[in-house]
Amino acid sequence: MSFNSLGLSDALLKAITQKGYTTPSPIQQKAIPPILEGKDVLASAQTGTGKTAGFTLPILQILSQGKQLSHRPIRALILTPTRELAAQILANIKEYSEFLDLNSAVIFGGVNQKPQVAQLRQGVDILVATPGRLIDLQNQGLITLSKVEILVLDEADRMLDMGFLRDIERVMKVLPPKRQNLMFSATFSRDIKKLAMGILNHPVQVEATPENTTVDAIIQKVFPSAKEKKTELVIKLITEGDWKQILVFTRTKQGANKLTESMISAGIKAAAIHGNKGQGARTKALAGFKNGSITALVATDIAARGLDIPLLPHVINFELPNIPEDYVHRIGRTGRAGANGEAISLFSPDETVFLRDIEKLIGIKLPKEQIKGFEPDPNASTEPIKQGQGRPQRQSAPRKPKPEAGGRTSNNSFGPRRPSNNNDRRSSK
Ligand code: AMP
Numbered sequence: 001m002s003f004n005s006l007g008l009s010d011a012l013l014k015a016i017t018q019k020g021y022t023t024p025s026p027i028q029q030k031a032i033p034p035i036l037e038g039k040d041v042l043a044s045a046q047t048g049t050g051k052t053a054g055f056t057l058p059i060l061q062i063l064s065q066g067k068q069l070s071h072r073p074i075r076a077l078i079l080t081p082t083r084e085l086a087a088q089i090l091a092n093i094k095e096y097s098e099f100l101d102l103n104s105a106v107i108f109g110g111v112n113q114k115p116q117v118a119q120l121r122q123g124v125d126i127l128v129a130t131p132g133r134l135i136d137l138q139n140q141g142l143i144t145l146s147k148v149e150i151l152v153l154d155e156a157d158r159m160l161d162m163g164f165l166r167d168i169e170r171v172m173k174v175l176p177p178k179r180q181n182l183m184f185s186a187t188f189s190r191d192i193k194k195l196a197m198g199i200l201n202h203p204v205q206v207e208a209t210p211e212n213t214t215v216d217a218i219i220q221k222v223f224p225s226a227k228e229k230k231t232e233l234v235i236k237l238i239t240e241g242d243w244k245q246i247l248v249f250t251r252t253k254q255g256a257n258k259l260t261e262s263m264i265s266a267g268i269k270a271a272a273i274h275g276n277k278g279q280g281a282r283t284k285a286l287a288g289f290k291n292g293s294i295t296a297l298v299a300t301d302i303a304a305r306g307l308d309i310p311l312l313p314h315v316i317n318f319e320l321p322n323i324p325e326d327y328v329h330r331i332g333r334t335g336r337a338g339a340n341g342e343a344i345s346l347f348s349p350d351e352t353v354f355l356r357d358i359e360k361l362i363g364i365k366l367p368k369e370q371i372k373g374f375e376p377d378p379n380a381s382t383e384p385i386k387q388g389q390g391r392p393q394r395q396s397a398p399r400k401p402k403p404e405a406g407g408r409t410s411n412n413s414f415g416p417r418r419p420s421n422n423n424d425r426r427s428s429k
Contacts, residue, residue, distance in 0.1 A: 027051050045208040080154040082303075107130070316343075350383060
């Protein structure tokens with residue numbers, strides 16, 4: 001299938017060609033036609049599947065064909081959980097709308113609102129927003145949402161995880177009832193289904209059904225290690241392997257800071273990215289990581305969510321996630337766009353339960369390799385880390401596990417490996 005056959009305008013096709021895309025990704029093939037028909041869509045897709053273009057391209061087409069009002073009220077509103085994702089979506093919109101007369105802007109918290117407000121005053125057709133700042137500006141009477149024709153809830157599951165449900169509900173109240181609704185989510189828990197039922201109107205359901213392949217293209221290894229020796233081990237791996245671009249996951253913000261400091265002391269160019277970092281620092285760290293001036297980016301799960309980091313050769317789980325699905329999200333960062341990648345997990349005895357849950361979810365037993373000198377104490381406790389230390393950024397209560405869930409990581413013809421199961425299998429540990 002070609003972009004031509006999707007019924008997109010010449011202006012959009014020109015922008016797509018300029019971007020270098022030749023074939024629409026599965027989610028684009030499935031989502032674009034019903035969106036162009038004006039239908040509500042409920043899509044199962046994650047970052048990396050091409051979902052952004054999947055909703056952006058048809059929205060641009062609809063808006064460019066519709067009646068343009070001179071004061072340019074907001075006609076499309078895209079809600080997304082993180083600032084980084086919001087900024088990336090806007091960057092994509094700007095590229096795709098290069099040959100169209102449409103204004104777009106982004107608003108998110110953590111930065112001065114003045115420039116955002118000034119931009120809104122000039123007229124914005126498409127607004128990308130994180131829920132908190134949107135509500136904030138709405139409460140101050142600085143934003144009008146009464147002309148919104150299309151609403152997108154992007155990464156809806158993460159928005160709920162991050163405690164944005166109430167904000168989303170508040171936004172719904174000020175939107176015109178007659179509008180087109182699009183919802184994208186990687187997982188479909190009961191909460192997500194409930195949210196979808198409340199917002200979407202007879203939605204067409206689409207799924208970026210990845211071909212179920214095993215995770216052959218990602219080399220996954222588990223290195224057992226004494227807990228207190230993990231920092232030394234990660235530094236050894238990076239320096240001896242002469243690795244140039246590594247995304248390292250820690251479970252906590254403090255852990256990310258501490259590890260970053262140790263890496264810097266060991267001569268590794270490292271930066272941390274997490275919720276306590278200011279927007280400037282986060283943008284700088286990500287830009288440095290992309291341009292090669294930063295070798296190791298140390299991130300928490302939520303901060304890393306939605307980041308578009310192409311062709312990442314190495315992912316290291318400094319600590320295993322207590323939510324098994326996060327493991328799949330993390331390792332999906334390697335080998336993007338079809339390239340091979342390596343995902344290494346440092347595993348200490350107290351993470352025994354986490355590893356067991358991950359292996360159950362992905363349906364494979366991960367190979368263990370013991371590096372000499374880092375052996376854990378055979379008598380060390382295998383008790384998991386206490387609740388509260390596990391996921392400090394999560395604001396809402398973790399979801400209950402669902403025994404029927406299972407699955408494996410998977411690949412699709414477009415690029416990165418993604419989880420194929422839509423079941424919600426969050427651990428309540
Ligand atoms: P997304 O899932 O929207 O974050 O997109 C992931 C990456 O795929 C981004 O770098 C996009 O620019 C890229 N992309 C989106 N659609 C296509 C396509 N049809 N062909 C090639 N790359 C694409």
